[in-house]
Amino acid sequence: MYRERPSTLGGGAVLWTRTAAPVAGPALVLPDGCMDLIWREGDGAAGFLVAGPDTRAQTGAERPGTAWTGLRFAPGTGPAVLGVPARELRDQRVPLDALWPGARVRRLTERVTEAADRGEALEELAALDGLAARSRTPEAPGRELHPAVARALAAGRSVADVAREAGLSERQLHRRSLDAFGYGPKTLARILRFQRALERARAGRPPAEVAAVTGYADQAHLARDVRALAGVPLGTLLRGPG
Template structure:
């Protein structure tokens, strides 16, 4: 009798050796697959991506992204925390907003082809991609502590006004710094991070009305509208069945 073949999860992730980052893998998405297969929700992050023969960058999303025919994978990715990617890539985040961009459009083509070939040939593409991210981080300037403080404050649910005051910036300065670091203004980032907090609570089994109250929504209907606007689908479609 033939041995059973292990069934790998369609999506898996783990903490990266790069502080604050996450390494993830996803099997190829079926061309006729329905549902929410491959749907990527906005999370304030940017990703360094690999699929066979290609290196790409996922810019910060303002709405859910669903891969098209040319982006079906399989994939490996390193998800960089809010504000970290511009220092590694040398590109302001707002220039990549809502885009998936070939790394060769940002860096010299020969360099990208060499790096892509190494990952293609590696026994574990996710580990090889993570190694690339670590080398880039070692060569880059550290993330501005002010940028990290803004991201942490908004992720904790502090208001934009309180965040600006805590880092000593005026509203216009904070907005300008946020565009470069995060790809959009602090109000958009705060809204996206609130959505992620709400989904984490709801997926853990917290009732939706309580989830809305604990994450700063006016009520459950407000939470549902925000999910619909940012994700494009009903809140219940994003929760375990």
């Protein structure tokens, strides 16, 4: 079962929880331009993972009873909390102690394990330790532009228009986007368009209408893009869990 709510951290962050089904099966995680800090527990073990921004759907087997609690950071905001450029984590799942000192991660692990509410503990740790990460990470020029760039691309603006309004060349925007989002603005725009289309399709809108209002050339274009990013047809996504 999957649930989510807006995080108290603000900035578009989302707190989510997921518990594996009683019967083992594959899990499909769709690309969304985000990075996640995840607490996983099950099979007598627990620990932190960091999920980087994906360029394609990720699949893996879920063991029954495994539980996840995660903070999903809006596109462009995760690197400031985690203290690592997004491009270094693209399409990866890595233990937190691969990014932060082991002693620090062990202290955080103890605090989350002892907390009555895993989600609230995760938000508190991200707020406190994210500030510490930012204090150790040199300020990237124009970092304040990243949320605005993501919003403009999510709204369907062209990369050329976004770069011009940011006072950057397309090459400069691409270079900064690699650190902020994990990939260039064209890839981010494609992923965000896919997410907009999926949201409308899940709301019951017909595929032809979805394609027309989300910027695809036609329904066939939508179908090709969904299969390329998700690995399965749109109909399969609509029948199964997100």
